[in-house]
Amino acid sequence: EPAHAALADADAEVRLEAVAVLGWLKDRRAVAPLAALAAADAHSAVRRAVVGALGFAAVNETAAGTALLHALADADWQVREEAASTLGKLRLPAARDALIHALDDDYWQVRLRAARALGRIGDAHAAPAVSALLAHPISNLRKEAALALGELPSASSLAPLQAALDDRDPEVRKAVRIALQQLTAQFEGGVS
Template sequence: MSAANSLSIKSHSYDDEINDFRHRLQNPDAAIRRIAVLDLIDVAADEHAPLLVEALQDPSAEVRLEAARALEAFENDDSVAALIDLLTDEDTEVREAAAHALSELKDPESAILLLPRALDERPFVRVAILRALRELRVPESLEPALAALTHADASVRREAISVLGYLKQVRALGLIMQLAASDIDPEVRRAATGALGFATDDSVLPALLAALRDAAWQVREEAATTLGKLRLEAATADLITTLDDAYWQVRLRATRSLGRLRSAVAVTPLLQTLQHQISNLRKEAALSLGEIGDAAALPALLIAEQDPDPEVRKAVRLALEQIRAGA
């Protein structure tokens, strides 16, 4: 068989496959159309993306849903544009699938299609666009993210903060600190507190210390975490105070951050945490004591080798190795 004939047969076979899918996607039975979409997912060829885009217009929400999920694997302009349009679908699950597919975009060129919709006043649409832009990390996302910080919908403000955090724009720190301190929504305050972790100096210290006293424990937990990430030694005393927080999750983060700060001042309060009834706290205390590396912790750690929790004992052994190695 000649090469030309072989190519002709392959082309004919491919055309037959496309026609078969198109025929099934036009079947009156929605269940058959849905199975056709699922079969297209298994093939996963770029040439099939237009068929999936067409399926986004299907009268059946189940078919549109599967098509939206399938398009996560395609990043051509037609797919992205169709998914953006699907953000206004009448079906909630379909809208969420489109939003998730957009959030999986990896090609920065997709931002060209996303940015014009970044100021859409419909909260769900704006949240989805901002979430997709967050992953792409393009500088052009800065202005729409800044504009969204004052949006009436808390979910929009949260996504805007995430975009700014990923961009690590120092210019936005002042606004983010304001949100961390005064936004009415605790999840927005939490997101803002975490975003302060991209600071390059201690200018955010007052905001983070204030967040350690926030009424919402999730905000306090985030503040304790961020202080450790930034290794702000001036926060040591406040983190030690936080070891008495009413929520063990906050105490755990404070314990971990004290280890990252490696301050000998924290050894005594951490030794008290080493005896806490919650095993996760004992484990973190041991790990932090190992990071600090102060030999004063050795007697208590030797006793803790008999802890009833195997994870705590493992952390204790690691801490003992670290301290002995540094002696």
């Protein structure tokens, strides 16, 4: 109860601590107040903490989903990055289009988390957009895009991944091999 009350404290540090406590406790009663705070708090550090804390919400809790989708358009890139990560943890299918849009974010860190979230969601419709990241100049982003493609059951991922087998970065090549193995196993198991 004190942590719930502290969400409205005038001091941002107190609100941060309250968010941390409620997230750690995974208090279901906190989902709606946290979701409201994710959009309304004036401090980006609090919004980012709230977005991360919402990772304990159930997929069917619309307040959390709505708050996370809204956070993908936050003015602060770190909040957007955390929102993409949390949407991936929740594997929220309704987030697919917003995450695909986040693949064009100005910050590569947001793009990276959006790609991984799309992989976790596993919707094959995201494969073409994620495949486009295999040509990005930042190798970490190419690597994460490859790993995400391995989780997307789409035959359209095969050609871009095979082309990326010659990537100049050995970590990207390793991720591509892993992704191709995953896709091969999925197709042999009857997924198309």
